[in-house]
Amino acid sequence: MIDSDVLDRVLARAVRSGAGFAEVFAEDRRSTSLAFDDGRVDRVTSGRDRGAGIRVVNGSTTGYAHTADLTEAGLLAAAEAAAAAAGSGGAGDRVVGSVGPRSEGHRHSPVITSPADIAKSDRVDLLLAADEAARSAGAEIVQVSAGIGDTRRTVLIANTDGVNVSDDVTRVLFRVSAVADGDAGMQTGYRSLGHTVGWEIFDTVQVADLAADAARQALVKLAARPAPSGSMPVVIKNGSGGVLFHEACGHGLEADHIAKGTSVYAGRMNELVASPLVTLVDDGTMTGEWGTSGVDDEGTPTQRNVLISDGVLTDYMWDLLRARREGRTLSGNGRRETYECLPMVRMTNTFVLAGPHDPDEIVAATEHGVYVSELGGGSVNTATGDFVFGMREAYLIENGRITEPLREGNLIGNGPKVLADIDMLAGDFAMGGPGTCGKDGQGVPVGDGQPTLRVSSMTVGGTAA
Amino acid sequence: MSGDAPTDLLSIGDRLVARAAPGEQVEVFVARGDSTEVRVYGGEVEHFVSAHSEGVGVRVVSAGRTGTSYAGTLDPAAVDEVLEEARANAAFGTPDEFAGLVEPDGVDTVPIELWDERLVATSTEDKIALVTELERITLELDSRIRVDEADYSDGGGESAIVTTTGIRRHRRANSCHVSVSALADDGDETQTGFGFSVGDAPADLDLAEAARDAVNRATRLLGATKPRSRRTTVVLDPFVTAQVLGIIGSTLNGESVVKGRSLFRDRLGEVIAAPGVTLVDDPTDARAFTATDVDGEGLAARRNVLIDDGRLERFVHSGYSARRAGTVSTGNAIRGGFAGLPGVGCLALQLSPGARSQEELIAGIDDGVLVQSVTGIHSGVNTVSGDFSTGASGVSITGGALGAPVREFTIATTLQRLLLDIVDIGADLKWLPMRAAGMSLVIGDVTVSGSS
Numbered sequence: 001m002i003d004s005d006v007l008d009r010v011l012a013r014a015v016r017s018g019a020g021f022a023e024v025f026a027e028d029r030r031s032t033s034l035a036f037d038d039g040r041v042d043r044v045t046s047g048r049d050r051g052a053g054i055r056v057v058n059g060s061t062t063g064y065a066h067t068a069d070l071t072e073a074g075l076l077a078a079a080e081a082a083a084a085a086a087g088s089g090g091a092g093d094r095v096v097g098s099v100g101p102r103s104e105g106h107r108h109s110p111v112i113t114s115p116a117d118i119a120k121s122d123r124v125d126l127l128l129a130a131d132e133a134a135r136s137a138g139a140e141i142v143q144v145s146a147g148i149g150d151t152r153r154t155v156l157i158a159n160t161d162g163v164n165v166s167d168d169v170t171r172v173l174f175r176v177s178a179v180a181d182g183d184a185g186m187q188t189g190y191r192s193l194g195h196t197v198g199w200e201i202f203d204t205v206q207v208a209d210l211a212a213d214a215a216r217q218a219l220v221k222l223a224a225r226p227a228p229s230g231s232m233p234v235v236i237k238n239g240s241g242g243v244l245f246h247e248a249c250g251h252g253l254e255a256d257h258i259a260k261g262t263s264v265y266a267g268r269m270n271e272l273v274a275s276p277l278v279t280l281v282d283d284g285t286m287t288g289e290w291g292t293s294g295v296d297d298e299g300t301p302t303q304r305n306v307l308i309s310d311g312v313l314t315d316y317m318w319d320l321l322r323a324r325r326e327g328r329t330l331s332g333n334g335r336r337e338t339y340e341c342l343p344m345v346r347m348t349n350t351f352v353l354a355g356p357h358d359p360d361e362i363v364a365a366t367e368h369g370v371y372v373s374e375l376g377g378g379s380v381n382t383a384t385g386d387f388v389f390g391m392r393e394a395y396l397i398e399n400g401r402i403t404e405p406l407r408e409g410n411l412i413g414n415g416p417k418v419l420a421d422i423d424m425l426a427g428d429f430a431m432g433g434p435g436t437c438g439k440d441g442q443g444v445p446v447g448d449g450q451p452t453l454r455v456s457s458m459t460v461g462g463t464a465a
Numbered sequence: 466m467s468g469d470a471p472t473d474l475l476s477i478g479d480r481l482v483a484r485a486a487p488g489e490q491v492e493v494f495v496a497r498g499d500s501t502e503v504r505v506y507g508g509e510v511e512h513f514v515s516a517h518s519e520g521v522g523v524r525v526v527s528a529g530r531t532g533t534s535y536a537g538t539l540d541p542a543a544v545d546e547v548l549e550e551a552r553a554n555a556a557f558g559t560p561d562e563f564a565g566l567v568e569p570d571g572v573d574t575v576p577i578e579l580w581d582e583r584l585v586a587t588s589t590e591d592k593i594a595l596v597t598e599l600e601r602i603t604l605e606l607d608s609r610i611r612v613d614e615a616d617y618s619d620g621g622g623e624s625a626i627v628t629t630t631g632i633r634r635h636r637r638a639n640s641c642h643v644s645v646s647a648l649a650d651d652g653d654e655t656q657t658g659f660g661f662s663v664g665d666a667p668a669d670l671d672l673a674e675a676a677r678d679a680v681n682r683a684t685r686l687l688g689a690t691k692p693r694s695r696r697t698t699v700v701l702d703p704f705v706t707a708q709v710l711g712i713i714g715s716t717l718n719g720e721s722v723v724k725g726r727s728l729f730r731d732r733l734g735e736v737i738a739a740p741g742v743t744l745v746d747d748p749t750d751a752r753a754f755t756a757t758d759v760d761g762e763g764l765a766a767r768r769n770v771l772i773d774d775g776r777l778e779r780f781v782h783s784g785y786s787a788r789r790a791g792t793v794s795t796g797n798a799i800r801g802g803f804a805g806l807p808g809v810g811c812l813a814l815q816l817s818p819g820a821r822s823q824e825e826l827i828a829g830i831d832d833g834v835l836v837q838s839v840t841g842i843h844s845g846v847n848t849v850s851g852d853f854s855t856g857a858s859g860v861s862i863t864g865g866a867l868g869a870p871v872r873e874f875t876i877a878t879t880l881q882r883l884l885l886d887i888v889d890i891g892a893d894l895k896w897l898p899m900r901a902a903g904m905s906l907v908i909g910d911v912t913v914s915g916s917s
Contacts, residue, residue: 038724040559045805046550047535048543049520062512068519068538085513085589120557143725179726179849186728188849227854229877229914230694260506260613262648264655340516377844379856383613383648383657386873388856390844409854410845412875412914459691461845461854461875463912 001026001166002052006072007099007158010054014079015160019058019086022079023159025297026052026070027339033149034120036127044120053339054078057321058086066340099158105167105294106301108285111198115150115172118199123148126174126207133208134178137215140222142186143179146211150199157299167294171196171445173434174207178215182222189217190392194290194434194445201288217374217393224405227394227462233369234411234458235362235397239430240374242448245280246350246437247378247387248415249273253307253315254333254345255322257382264385264416265313273313274419277355280308282317284332284348289447290434291348298334298343305331308419319345337442344439349447355425359452362424364400370460371395371402372411377435385415388461410461418455426452475635477539478627481523481548485629490526490566491548492632492762496803497539498622501589505596505615513593520803523551529560535804567762567784567794568630574758574765575749579638583666584619592617595667596643603645603660603676609687610680614646617667632763640754642898643670649683656689656872658682663754663898682837686858689870691915698833698888699876699911700826700862703895703903705839706816709883710901713744714811716848716880717771719782719797723789728851728881729777737777738884743817744772746781746797753813754898761798761807769795771811772884783809814901819890823905826889833862834871834913851879874915878908886910 007024014022028050035043052075053066063086067078127146134144150172158164175192191210195201236244249265257263265273274280284302286292295301298320306314318326319334322345335346363371371394378389394406431449478493485491497519504511521544522535532554536543558564600615621639626632644661660678662671701709721727729737738744748757748766757766762784770778781797782790786809798807827835840856858872878886891905 034557040561041557042531042559042561043533043806044531044554044557045533045535046554047522047537047547047804049537051537059509060507061510064512064514064516066516068540081515085515087510087513120554124557181725185851186726186849188847221850227877229875229912230917261611262613262657340518342512342514377841379840379844381657381840383655384872386840386856386858388841388844388875390841390854408845408847408850408852409877410841410856410875412841412856412873414873459873459875459914461856461877461912461914463854463877463879 001028001154001156002070004099004102004164006075007164009072010075010079011158011160013076014054014056014083017083019056019083021057021160023055023157024052024075025339026156028154029151031149031151032115033147034123034127035147036131037145038143041124041127049338051339052078054082055342056082056086061086062342064342099164100162102164102166105165107294108292109196109288111170113199115170115199126202130176130207130211133211134176134215137212138180138219140180140182140219141178141215142181146176149173155297157295159299163299165295165299169196169293170198172199172201174210176211176214178218180218180222184222187218187221187224189214192433195288196290196292197288220405221407224407226464227406227409228370228460228464229462231457231459233366233454233456235366235369235371235452235454236375237373238359238426238428238452239432239449241372242351242432242450243375243378243389243435245352245450246347246448247380247389248413248418249280250347250350251380252382252385252415253317255316255318256345258316259322262383268313271313272311273416274308274311275422276311277422277425278308278311278419279306279353281306281353282347282350286349286447289349289431290445291447296332296334297336300330300332300334302332302348317345317347319343335444337444341442344442346439346444347437347446351431351449352451354427354429354451357424357426359426359428362426362452362454363397363402365424366397366454367399369397370406371397380415386412387415388412406462411458412461413458418458421456422453423456424454428452474623474625475627475633477521477544478625481544482627482629484548488527490629492524492566492626492628494522494624494626494800494803495539496520496622496624498620500618500620501592502616502618503592503596505600508597508600510593521547522803522805523547524806525551525555526564526566527555529562529564530555530558531564532558533806563785563788565784566628566630567632567764569632570764570793572765572767577749577751577756577758579636579756579758581639581665583668584621584639584641587667591667599643599645599672599675602672603647603679606676606680607684609649609651609684611648611650612645613648616644618642626763628763634759634763636757636759640665641667641670643672643675645675645679647679647683649687651687654687656683656686661898663896685860686870686872689858689872691873692834692861692871692913693916694914696910696912698830698907698909700823700830700833700835701906701908702835702837703893703905704897705836706906707897707899707901707903708839708842710814710816711899712842712846712848713880713884714814714901717780718809719780719786719790720809722780723786726849728849732777735777736775738772738775739887740775741890742772742775742884742887743770744814745770745817746811746814748812750813752896753902754896755813755900757812760796761800764794764796766812767796781809781811783807811900816890816904818892818894818904820892821889823891823893826891826905826907827862827867828865830862831864835860835862835867836876851881853878853880853883871915874913877912877914883908
């Protein structure tokens, strides 16, 4: 994308007025997406975004500017703008050498069939198959929409510490939603699949199965009763509720929240912060998972980081700036949505390891509660620890058995308390579907996973007494 | 801010549109903009982002098939490729008799000034000084307060739409806002609050109000506990009301209606809300943050009454949804940027305000909760089924006055019931950096889930 000698000159310009650190982040992203709705392929689009962001750090101030012009002149102009934004008055003793030899990020997820080699007509066939499978699931299915898309993102990161690394990640996404109409109104079902792999994923995963399952979910909910209101045990099915940990503690373990004292987990290193059943890992190297990449968006190789071990807090997640300031080892969690954005501390694939219980035993041990077989999104206030997440498909548990389906609603809890209240954890670990994590206006792809588990008490936000 | 002559973007559109093949419709949307974002922390600039973006999106409709393509650059060669790519993509769309671009409909644009030279003239130093001052006055209001984010941001941009059907529009707009996020500490406990102010130029921003809101919101939650579960009356703060109006607006989206996904699809002309509830989408009100003179397809933006005194009057439409519904566009095509097809949505919602202040509304409530913030709107509200459940925090209302703070609870109802259960609307209209204005809203019979 950019020659190393050009990078040297751009970085030199960026620190000319005395800043202590500068970085070039260049990105070339090509996307294709097709959407099917209401019986038609109604959106066929493709496009390309290409540009570079230049970051200059001067003392405690970061300046950032970006450009879609990747010529040397364009990059130099952005470097000047970023340096001006960072302000003058730095130490002025920065000696800029050369960036190191260019290396490539590790390919944790090999791409066997490049999506670029797949005809759009083949993509149309997959959408048609999904529509047919969903509609044939029941006469009450009145609407189906589906989408299929892929992105190939090539990045190049170089900085004044000598980093000079490229990475190349392909992502493939399929989603399908169905609407069922019954006597008590309409209900929806949704399934999605996303991996950092090539088109070969569709050799092993049948989109028709996903579509049929989305339709099944909508049909089941036609008979749903209002969710209960109040505190009760909540059992969450394996591979459906990693977002619980993403919200209950993931965000609170990001070093920027720790540094500003906006996390309930600040100052709690080496303390028991969760049930001893809980071991929480963030791992950007998992083959094929949605949050995987070779390097993060600051050029640090991704890695497997154990954040909570047997309930004890063992580490936070770090980006380059926070790790430098605190003298910590980089963890590969500096990420950004596009070249137009500053990097921040972000999760990659975040999950809880398997535990000792049997999933059926967990349900049987619950006299009255809620069984969530698929969670929706969630959000958290890291400073108070209060978080919510939605239940897209849930059932009542009565006398140790899963009974009636429930209408949708949110669950609310407090992170540290919910982590302590996890009293059963099964051995059936599974990763969940693809997620997009939002923070400060930027969305990045993340994965999550967990075994079937029980929280002994959470507040269910339904309308039934 | 860009000082380029407006003809530049239009000429890019003209050049591409001139290359349409016979029988082919081509729409070109071209945009560029600049923005600044300054965050101050501890009296120093934490980051300063200076951004310039530009790009082009092309829609081609040929024999009822639609294709689109985009590129994040205005480089002429890349722009030409976008047209070719959109044309190639169109071959894979399903023929649709309703596909097509809008034609000029004779509705004149309402002249509103969306560009403020005062903002263009504001120096970087002044922007930094402004947000430094915001952090300082927030900290001074209360000794228990910390500030984790004090932000200033502004944006200005221009766009042009040119089509083979005779649309040729240019618009430019700029605005700015500040926001502050505060933490209140008391022993081991921390609570949070935020405040903001929006304006055409920095001189319009009310720093004191933003600071006061953030501090009040954070400090009044100190000592909050879970409320007891019950069905009760809730008063939504203006910021919460604006979020709820955004959801209501999405159920009145003509595209959802024609595709059978709106829960109000068969209710036109019927009573769907309490008497006195009048909901208007009016992007021509210059006070709205999202005010605009044209919509995403280049038609004049216009005032549309959606709910009139409780009765459902109108859905909002783009050209496509209108043709399918057998009606005309209401000027409600929206674009998220230069990529992709325009969608349909409300542009600037507001409820007709009532007569009383929030304090007066609360004085009439014996038992209830003032909801100052909600979370999980995207995960706990389903606009197809109508289920509504969000996390909330606020202050209890007892005997007509505010009482103890409450948090970690949910409020739940359905969208259908929520509209019918509106008891009163405040006079406290507040303009927010959102697609809806806020005001206090009193809703009866909402389920509060907290302690059992």
